[in-house]
Amino acid sequence: NDGYDHERVEREYQTAWRDADVFEAPDDPDPASAAYVLAMFPYTSGELHMGHVRNYAITDAYARFRRLQGDDVLHPMGWDAFGLPAENAALAAREDDPDADVDPESYTRECIASMKAAFEDLGMGFDWSRELATCDPDYYRWNQWLFTEFRDAGLVDRRERAVNWCPDCETVLADEQVEEVGGGANATEVCWRCDTGIEERDLEQWFFRITEYADELLDDLDALDDWPASVRDQQRNWIGRTEGAAVDFAVSVPGGEDGDGDDADDEHAVTAFTTRLDTIHGATFFALAPDHPLAEAAAERDPAVREFVEEVADPEGDEPQGVATDMTATNPATGEEIPVYVADFVLSDVGTGALMAVPGHDERDHAFASEHDLPIRQVVAPAPDDDAEPADADDVDVQEAAFTDDGVLVNSGEYSGLESQAARDALVDDLPSAASTTQYRLRDWGVSRQRYWGTPIPIVHCPDCGPVSVPEDDLPVELPEFVASTGNPLDAADEWRETTCPDCGGPAERETDTMDTFVDSSWYYARFAGGEDAADAAPFDADAAAPWLPVDEYVGGSEHAVMHLLYARFVAKALRDLGHLDVDEPFEGLTTQGMVLGSDGAKMSKSGDNGVAPERIVREYGADTARAFALGAAEPERDFAWDPDGVERRRRLLDRVHALAEDVAASEGDAPAGVDAATADRDPSPTDEYVAREVDAAVESVTAAYDAMRFDRALRDVDALVSLLARYRDEAAADAGVLARGASVVVRVLAPVAPHVCEDAWSALQGTAVAGDSGEFVATAPWPVVERDVDDHDAASRFVERTREDVRDIVDTAGIDDPERIVVVVAPEWTYDALALARDAVGDDGGRP
């Protein structure tokens, strides 16, 4: 490469920035201009891939842009450092070499060191003074504090949940430690270490009661309008709020069989959850989940039921399966006796684990009824069209297939003729055994993990007092030294495990489960913002954090759309209610960046040969080229493919910028001193005017592009401006002032994306008429201001040009052949404004521009 020397330039400015603390956030920022820009902190895998480069280039460019605009900026970085992979890596290293002194901690620290070096090589402007690692006892003690606060507030529960159990290792396995062997119907789950088939065991586990916040978590999504709609939808579905009714059916268990000592039939009121109370007259059987208490009791009485419950039930199976029982249920609407089945499509953790089955109007119930010859009855008919005949039951044949829409009731006694919704309302009022209720798909957050490399749950189990919280003064409960054992190493750490009860002083044992690492990442943003000073007294200093919070722009992968982002929202709301944090929502703006694909269009992987290690690009082309490529290829949300030509092109742009600045600096002797615009001693030519105006237009358009995080557009506009300035320099009698200002604009607006080369170019421009001595670093220089009105005609034509490009973009990606329709759908007002402006501009009175 015969362009600038990227190795020299990058090393020089990385050192200079560090020495000058350029990226350190101020301690008391102006709340009005405080910009908190945060990239999801990386898991400490030890390696950076192109996806990381893209993620962190996005936040770095945006943070640098806001800083140049004069805002106070917080752009911190830390390490999501707990987790099973480090534990596995340590075990693997010891298996290779029994004398190896590798434990999860030393392994993780090494990963952190190498990732930090890689960030430095990329020129990431992080405020390292606020660095944190979740495996620091100084950090995780606050996870323990949080657990205790939540427990005191009634937000923590302990209950049984099924876990994976290896009978050979005699230990609980994390989901990630369970491997699937064989395929399809023969697939079995085995232990990752010994290949023994795993079993399910019910164990006591700790839960955070996120369901307490289900409504608020759902309702507040509406106000997060700077979040991608897809993420909000995924959270809505995850929370899954359904309005419906709880309705009791009287289930009778044969006399003398239920063990209560008398011979009379016993009646049990069993509650079913339904969204379709309007169909109750068509409920022709009742069904229980295999682990419903009445199903388990029936299994005691009947071997066929027992066999089904223990061996056949498979909720994931395609065909609904089930078995008849000796019980009957009374339909409270019709008084009819209907059979009770145990069926695997009734899920025990949905609703009440019991179901009123309506084969005429529900597909699974229909399939089951057809299989078991149960009556299928139509009770809803399609609603009549506005001007058509009344509801006609003959329009559909429910014997063939279930009719699942709302409609008008038929065969439903006094309710016949009512519309579905009206019928639901009336039935809830009329039936004494029915009541409106709301169901959620969301379950409480199980935070217990049976593994070593995580935050110890701060509980002591006392035979007399039960589970007792470790007092705050005794926090942190630090991890003991790593024991390479099968199962959870903490179970084997006898000395650590055996302790005394904080309440009664008697012998007791520590909880050996550690916390889900999603706890670690649920509040780290607040600690970054809350300054280090508070670290020993509180998880963060709420006053210091206040001007920064909420995070203005949070950027990370879409794989975190639900769990991480939902847990962090929950924890923020709970901390707020406990008086520790003054926000309703932690992340105001959210960007989920797309993937970097290999040149074959498949997801880039380290192991596959379609991957390109960022270090190679940095070595061959420089960090700035890697950043410009990662940012210029597409808008942040979109996937893009690795493209060697694209990399070359970006490097050439940077070379042209560097050369332009050097030319201007070299010819500076000829330029009139102190001029800032096209005011040479000759009159400005139309070309001078045109170029000067284009420079201003570029400032406008690039500023708007950065504001919208459209770095791809910013780069496109910079590229065009650089070409224009080069032509102006080479082909016209360029005005030195116009050219110099152009160069200084290019260097400043490109600096957020390609910071090192722009520092070098900026340094060349120092002392010239235009750059003056306005700043040591371009990283802290003032953003260029627009000097002349870019008149309406230009604005309109550029607007139209950009509109046209947008449309082309949309059409290309969506493969749609009617662009006009698409734009109108996407942004009606905006489109009509554009049309009006454009018509004005071209003197058109109604034709299409």
Ligand code: ANZ
């Ligand atoms: C009667 C009925 C008639 C239903 C009908 C649907 C259609 P969504 O709408 O997806 O939220 N259900 C209730 N508890 C269940 C359980 N434990 N396992 C499996 N299914 C269960 O689901 C609500 C519907 O799911 C409920 O409304 C119930 O079937 C079923 F024409 O009740 B429905």
Ligand code: ZN
């Ligand atoms: Zn005790």
